[in-house]
Amino acid sequence: MTRPSAKRRVSIFGATGSIGQNTIDLIARDLEAYEVVALTGARNIAQLAADARRLSARIAVTAEEGLLPELRAALEGSGVQAAAGEAALLEAADMPADWIMSAIVGAAGLAPGFRALRHGTTLALANKESLVTAGPLLMAEARKYGATILPVDSEHSAVFQALVGEDMATVERIIITASGGGLRDWPESALATATPADAGAHPNWDMGQRITIDSASMFNKAMELIETKEFFGVPAAMIEAVVHPQSLIHALVGFNDGALMAHLGPPDMRHAIGYALHHPDRTHLPVARLDLAQIATLEFHAPSPTRYPALQIAREVMETGGKSGCVFNAAKEIALDGFLAGQIGFMDMSGIVSATLDAMSSDNSLSIAPVGLEDVLQTDQIARDMALDQIRSRIEQPKA
Ligand SMILES: NC(=O)C1=CN([C@@H]2O[C@H](COP(=O)(O)OP(=O)(O)OC[C@H]3O[C@@H](n4cnc5c(N)ncnc54)[C@H](OP(=O)(O)O)[C@@H]3O)[C@@H](O)[C@H]2O)C=CC1
Ligand SMILES: CC(=O)[C@@H](O)[C@H](O)COP(=O)(O)O
Numbered sequence: 112m113t114r115p116s117a118k119r120r121v122s123i124f125g126a127t128g129s130i131g132q133n134t135i136d137l138i139a140r141d142l143e144a145y146e147v148v149a150l151t152g153a154r155n156i157a158q159l160a161a162d163a164r165r166l167s168a169r170i171a172v173t174a175e176e177g178l179l180p181e182l183r184a185a186l187e188g189s190g191v192q193a194a195a196g197e198a199a200l201l202e203a204a205d206m207p208a209d210w211i212m213s214a215i216v217g218a219a220g221l222a223p224g225f226r227a228l229r230h231g232t233t234l235a236l237a238n239k240e241s242l243v244t245a246g247p248l249l250m251a252e253a254r255k256y257g258a259t260i261l262p263v264d265s266e267h268s269a270v271f272q273a274l275v276g277e278d279m280a281t282v283e284r285i286i287i288t289a290s291g292g293g294l295r296d297w298p299e300s301a302l303a304t305a306t307p308a309d310a311g312a313h314p315n316w317d318m319g320q321r322i323t324i325d326s327a328s329m330f331n332k333a334m335e336l337i338e339t340k341e342f343f344g345v346p347a348a349m350i351e352a353v354v355h356p357q358s359l360i361h362a363l364v365g366f367n368d369g370a371l372m373a374h375l376g377p378p379d380m381r382h383a384i385g386y387a388l389h390h391p392d393r394t395h396l397p398v399a400r401l402d403l404a405q406i407a408t409l410e411f412h413a414p415s416p417t418r419y420p421a422l423q424i425a426r427e428v429m430e431t432g433g434k435s436g437c438v439f440n441a442a443k444e445i446a447l448d449g450f451l452a453g454q455i456g457f458m459d460m461s462g463i464v465s466a467t468l469d470a471m472s473s474d475n476s477l478s479i480a481p482v483g484l485e486d487v488l489q490t491d492q493i494a495r496d497m498a499l500d501q502i503r504s505r506i507e508q509p510k511a
């Protein structure tokens with residue numbers, strides 16, 4: 112796929128989001144080096160069209176079919192093609208590219224990423240939901256087609272970098288850090304009253320609304336535990352999460368000689384994105400340099416299991432395997448929708464996810480691995496319906 116003498120062909124799925132915009136920031140600094148193939152978004156047509164024009168993309172795709180006329184109008188005279196809908200996203204994933212950023216939010220990112228792997232491309236994976244939902248299938252698809260998946264999630268990029276040149280047999284543990292999220296200074300007894308605005312303000316990172324709220328509930332870290340297991344192929348017992356409020360250490364790898372290799376950097380996703388963009392090389396990146404004397408101390412503490420039930424649910428998911436990651440993610444997405452819509456409280460989200468997993472484990476099918484993408488998508492839909500039922504029953508029978 113690599114064409115040494117030509118421009119690198121890049122596509123960005125989720126271009127209008129936080130990861131997408133950080134990716135564009137890096138690419139736009141060196142446009143001579145890149146040919147932008149496809150940019151995708153959903154509702155933010157103005158941003159999608161502006162970036163597609165500026166980067167001279169071949170095609171801009173919105174996931175929202177109804178917004179195609181608006182996209183066409185915004186691109187008129189630019190020479191950029193416009194398309195819309197799920198099928199158009201898959202067609203964009205079929206367009207030859209050397210490097211593809213997977214930064215759609217949620218399980219909606221799974222099918223385009225899966226499709227891109229068929230073409231032996233390098234997939235820079237920010238969409239952690241792909242690994243939570245269908246980790247073994249995704250990794251197998253990459254192997255089958257000789258494609259490369261590079262981690263973009265900051266913790267996983269950090270682990271990946273700490274492992275360069277190391278023998279996996281010498282790894283004893285992987286520790287990923289958690290900021291504690293927007294509600295970390297709230298008393299636990301008050302968490303049930305948190306609003307989306309409260310939970311949607313991250314202390315360190317500037318990210319999309321959904322992952323920011325997942326940081327506050329620790330569902331983000333729960334997903335990242337599963338992501339670590341799937342990406343690095345290590346047993347769940349070797350993976351830990353520790354609260355590190357400063358978000359300066361992103362992850363640590365512990366080796367069998369007692370050494371802990373930590374990855375430090377400012378909370379700026381352009382580092383992890385840039386590492387994946389230039390891998391296996393390192394190159395200058397426009398991120399702040401840490402002043403350790405000014406930082407002076409690094410803080411850590413264990414996450415409270417009562418404050419963050421999501422972490423224990425993730426442990427159970429890792430033990431069950433099979434389709435449980437898919438159900439976990441789908442139920443979490445629906446629970447988050449319910450929280451955003453004001454239907455359930457902040458602490459109800461973990462209850463919805465647990466109840467959905469319980470409901471779907473009654474016939475013991477949860478531990479059976481999905482046979483392919485269709486199976487995953489079907490399970491995802493069933494889990495969403497079940498999670499919606501759970502929300503409805505809570506609305507009908509509010510707590511005394
Ligand atoms: N933000 C960060 O720093 C980090 C993010 N990640 C992961 O990266 C992914 C993206 O996160 P982030 O950039 O914060 O999210 P954002 O919400 O900022 O962006 C999401 C992107 O996905 C698009 N999108 C939304 N729904 C759909 C859909 N149904 N089909 C296709 N496209 C859709 C959005 O389009 P539009 O805006 O036009 O509606 C937007 O381009 C997530 O999986 C997240 O967990 C991982 C580590 C860090
Ligand atoms: C930047 C990134 O990788 C996020 O996933 C980050 O980890 C979120 O912060 P939390 O540590 O609060 O979950």
Ligand SMILES: [Mn+2]
Pocket residue numbers: 264265266335
């Ligand atoms: Mn992360």
